[in-house]
Amino acid sequence: MTLTGEVFIGAARQRGGGDAFPAINPASNTALTPDFHDASAEQVDRACELARRAARPWRDATPVQRAELLERIGDNIMALGETLIQRAMQETALPQARLEGERARTVGQLRMFAAMLRSGEWLQPVIEPALPERKPLPRPDLRQRQIALGPVAVFGASNFPLAFSVAGGDSASALAAGCPLVVKAHPAHPGTSELVASAVQAAVKTLGLPEGVFSMLHGASHKVGEQLVSHPAIQAVGFTGSRAGGMALIKRVQSREIPIPIYAEMSSINPLIILPTALAQHSAQLAQNYADSLTLGVGQFCTNPGLILLPAGEAADLFASNLAQVLQSKSAGTMLTKGIASACRDATERLDSANDAERLASGAAASGANQAAAAVFKTDAASFISSRWLQQEIFGPVALLVSCRDVAEMQQIVDSLEGQLTITLQLEQQDNALASTLLPSIEEKAGRLLVNGYPTGVDVGHAMVHGGPWPATSDVRTTSVGASAILRFVRPICYQDFPDALLPQELRR
Amino acid sequence: MTLTGEVFIGAARQRGGGDAFPAINPASNTALTPDFHDASAEQVDRACELARRAARPWRDATPVQRAELLERIGDNIMALGETLIQRAMQETALPQARLEGERARTVGQLRMFAAMLRSGEWLQPVIEPALPERKPLPRPDLRQRQIALGPVAVFGASNFPLAFSVAGGDSASALAAGCPLVVKAHPAHPGTSELVASAVQAAVKTLGLPEGVFSMLHGASHKVGEQLVSHPAIQAVGFTGSRAGGMALIKRVQSREIPIPIYAEMSSINPLIILPTALAQHSAQLAQNYADSLTLGVGQFCTNPGLILLPAGEAADLFASNLAQVLQSKSAGTMLTKGIASACRDATERLDSANDAERLASGAAASGANQAAAAVFKTDAASFISSRWLQQEIFGPVALLVSCRDVAEMQQIVDSLEGQLTITLQLEQQDNALASTLLPSIEEKAGRLLVNGYPTGVDVGHAMVHGGPWPATSDVRTTSVGASAILRFVRPICYQDFPDALLPQELRR
Structure with missing residues (x-):
């Protein structure tokens, strides 16, 4: 054909x-044949x-x-x-x-x-x-x-x-x-x-x-x-x-x-909230699964989990070091277009040079054309809440992690969020009380809520909601x-x- | 109280x-007690x-x-x-x-x-x-x-x-x-x-x-x-x-x-379309019922039937004379506010002085404060189709009648309509073929379609639709x-x- x-x-x-415009192979930045042509006004009409x-x-x-x-x-x-x-x-x-x-x-x-x-x-x-x-x-x-x-x-x-x-x-x-x-x-x-x-x-x-x-x-x-x-x-x-x-x-x-x-x-940054018992019990597994979800398809999903909230402390530190370790094994991937790849690189560089964020974990470095390397940055709650750009979606395998002093701070962050496609809770039964406290806010912020899963799989069925409050x-x-x-x-x-x-x-x- | x-x-x-602002009795233009006060910005907040x-x-x-x-x-x-x-x-x-x-x-x-x-x-x-x-x-x-x-x-x-x-x-x-x-x-x-x-x-x-x-x-x-x-x-x-x-x-x-x-x-002018057999068989009854619906509540309903379409001919002339006769017996009514009454009067005067419309039927003259008299004007299809203002809603007991040369002209008018809350068909079984021809257009123009009724009663139930395409x-x-x-x-x-x-x-x- x-x-x-x-x-x-x-x-x-x-x-x-x-x-005329060409199709571009983003892995090589080369034009594919044939050329395509925009429709004229008459053709649209x-x-x-x-x-x-x-x-x-x-x-x-x-x-x-x-x-x-x-x-x-x-x-x-x-x-x-x-x-x-x-x-x-x-x-x-x-x-x-x-x-x-x-x-x-x-x-x-x-x-x-x-x-x-x-x-x-x-x-x-x-x-x-x-x-x-x-x-x-x-x-x-x-x-x-x-x-x-x-x-x-x-x-x-x-x-x-x-x-x-x-x-x-x-x-x-x-x-x-x-x-x-x-x-x-x-x-x-x-x-x-x-x-x-x-x-x-x-x-x-x-x-x-x-x-x-x-x-x-x-x-x-x-x-x-x-x-x-x-x-x-x-x-x-x-x-x-x-x-x-x-x-x-x-x-x-x-x-x-x-x-x-x-x-x-x-637009959605799809917060993933790790509650204390889940964090204490499954730090390594959570780090592994999270890294998998973040880098799936080079992070190019509307439901890519771009924000991690967790309670500060030793378990959070352990999760961070686990995440740093597993992310190293994630190779860079070629993004869909030159524009998407450069926007992702710009956002990563901006985070690297920001005063209110520091790099926490890195995937393998990019090498080929239009590749993006995974990266997770850390910021504090006050910075996140007060910064519009830290809350913006980065399309790609790049995320922010915020360690929260206490439940109140976690709640404040949730309340400061824009509308989302998804919000995910990682929890054990002992976390249910805390989850119940957060749940009303979470319901008001997203179209789909998950427990102990990852948002990057969207099942096409009768109960699915892929939507949510503005700007999702x-x-x-x-x-x-x-x-x-x-x-x-x-x-x-x-x-x-x-x-x-x-x-x-x-x-x- | x-x-x-x-x-x-x-x-x-x-x-x-x-x-401060007063409530006004529109029947006397007198202020009622007490005065009311707009909410302040702080109160709204x-x-x-x-x-x-x-x-x-x-x-x-x-x-x-x-x-x-x-x-x-x-x-x-x-x-x-x-x-x-x-x-x-x-x-x-x-x-x-x-x-x-x-x-x-x-x-x-x-x-x-x-x-x-x-x-x-x-x-x-x-x-x-x-x-x-x-x-x-x-x-x-x-x-x-x-x-x-x-x-x-x-x-x-x-x-x-x-x-x-x-x-x-x-x-x-x-x-x-x-x-x-x-x-x-x-x-x-x-x-x-x-x-x-x-x-x-x-x-x-x-x-x-x-x-x-x-x-x-x-x-x-x-x-x-x-x-x-x-x-x-x-x-x-x-x-x-x-x-x-x-x-x-x-x-x-x-x-x-x-x-x-x-x-x-x-906004809606709620067209009422009278098909040939219904017109021939029920001219007097249709004129009576239409006049009742037009003047109900001094025409102050969203669903007030402000446009009549019918096939030109002797039956149409008879309907017009029947309508002129029954409308005479409709007394003027006090409108809800001075603003509404003066807008209705202005629209009526504009129709009276328009080149492309002529007065066909009149209710009893207004006498008291803020009263509106019923009026039906006649225009032709070409004028109606080409005129934006003839198609605009007049809030009150004022309507336009258009005699259509043939089905094609009736169809043209329907196709030229803006979105409506309701469209009504008056028909006998012999009109079904004609109604079927018009029906697809009519469905695209309104939220509720009626046969042999009048749109001014809106039943509050499970199947009701009070809505429709813009600007309804x-x-x-x-x-x-x-x-x-x-x-x-x-x-x-x-x-x-x-x-x-x-x-x-x-x-x-």
Whole structure:
């Protein structure tokens, strides 16, 4: 399968009308073939108009038809085989096993939404039959269902070239809800995006669906994304990425004449809180497991645990020395892009030269292009609480550790936190009382709370929440992973006294 | 019960520190006693801080405790008896029967949310037990529940002094969700608001709840509301009112450092579409019923039917003459405030002098202070589609009628509409084919669709949707009336591998 570098506008593939950009292999800083081209303004408009035209037939498609599309996309992605994995490896420097796992997750979540659609359980209609005898007023017949919002713009994320990209969680949930998609591919993996887009486009064609159900645009320039979220046809936006990127899109959406929902998953330092008994009993194991989680995927996860809180004392000192030891064995890894690698290096250097932080543990030094070495820095509670930049996410295998004098200080730190995707407690039963004290604050700060685990694995199921208070996400009421993600793309509608002939199928008597 | 004109800051009542303003009897333009005072900046801050402190205990209160508060508020409101109704009549010029009905609705919705809380059915937890043997990865134990967002600011609406005011639908759903309330009373009915606030404050005290669960501020100046929605303690906003007022609050909320959800119900002209057979068969009855709905409550409903679409022809002419006849018998009514009355008069005069509209039907002339006379104007489809101001809501008993040449023209008008709270179809079985043609467009434009009814009755139940696309509401995914309104004030949270001892009660094994 030869890559063409083209954009996907409905059933067509064509060269983008904008500037050219190459895909870069971050392990070597070399350009891959072919060149890709940003979509032109006309192409963005055309994709959105096709999506607008597809919106009605696609929202009115039966749940089974929608399930078939999701399943077919999954099959087509699997059929890409090694081609997809190899290209993704070249573009992201992620290892084969990780990408194969991510592909399984991607196909798995497509199938999960398909199963939800087939079961009919996911969006229960609410039916209140007429009560003509009710006093003081009769009740009309009232029937509520959920309908799709309309065309959705999805932004591929750099750090999940499959699971948060062209056919990732946002795309799967939007299609499942009945919304046509216009995807803006991430310029860090345009070839991977093209391959997946070809799988989606082929599925739409095979099933004879309106072509506007899916388009995919390239946009190395911000212009493409800005035009996309400003387009009147677009009714909602899904985004996973940096805080700066998310904020820029949110501002753009707020300036629309007609505002729309935007779901931006942006920033989280995912505190890990080690309570005293757990610390005393499992120092070595905790250090090992923490180092594994911190360095997994070169720390390039939204849920990477970037902050450790623990009670000061001998056990904390032992944990620190254990951590220093195990981190030494962690080799540096190639990051996804030159920009990500240099931002990580800058943040590390800034911590090294800061007065209020000192280096506590280091991974093996970086050597190749765009590599990041793991590092854990230590700061004190007062510095952490008073410093905005110490609280900021560092995207990569870099963390801060704060030893807390007492519970009150630990509580103060928790209360000073911004919103988080996750907060983790490491505890033994003897720590339960302390955990109970902290828990109300913790609940107010995050979307997912873990006990004795590590946040870097996100299970795709019905109970999962991958969301949380600002700036973890722009809409605290939502999750971008798991079954509930579909709720972002529907709205309730009520039919009053409708005859069966005019009611949608699922609301008929 | 003597009114004091004070604000309610938690358990305290005190004179507002801001400017004084009187309650006005709109029927006579005379001031009522006592004077009220805007809350000072310190008082707004104090109310919000108390709400912040109450947020944790109130969200952790049991469903039964929350139900008890709602029921007690309802009982206390009923115990106000005639005092409440008489004061509301003086402040709003609404008739006694309407206010008694509105009180029943208000107490009814408090009890509905209480029943939901007691049944436990409303927010089903999602539980996925651990699957340690799952391949390729074991599944952790995942449990999802909904938790309250935190303190909510609610703005009383002028047109529902009870049901959309201090203890109205926004307040009832926020309290039911577990959110403390800071209400900004509407300055058009401050005495009514004081009476209801005393009922709520007493209920909070009787049940020994944290005082910050409820505060109520006066604010004739916009400053109070702006400060309120900008306060860092406030986590969501409920508003029902004008488009200009809603837009100003939305802008203010968007400029917060940490954005929050705002639910603003703003503007709707609630099209009523009469299809050919229904028009031919029921011209007289339709004219009568329409005139009743248009003039109900002097047209001061969010769901007032301000636009009639019908097929041109003899039947349309007959309907117009029937409407002209029945409207004559509709007496003018006193509007809620001087501002509302003059805005309605201005809009009517503008239509009278417009080139693209002509007067079709008139109610009896206004005589007393702040009265509005009913009026229906006629325009053509092209003028309506091309004119922004003809499409704007006129708050009052004033409507536009558009005779459509054919189905295509009717379709064009529907497609040109802004988002609506409701759209109504008047039809006979022979009209079903035509209705089916229009239905997809109609579904995309409104939150509630009616057949052969009138939108001015909004049933408070589980299937109701009082919402819709912008500008009907600022968040299309929500309803401000009915059971689903509670979903605006909660967010999902996931507990992973939590021991029973640390899980919230409803998620334990």
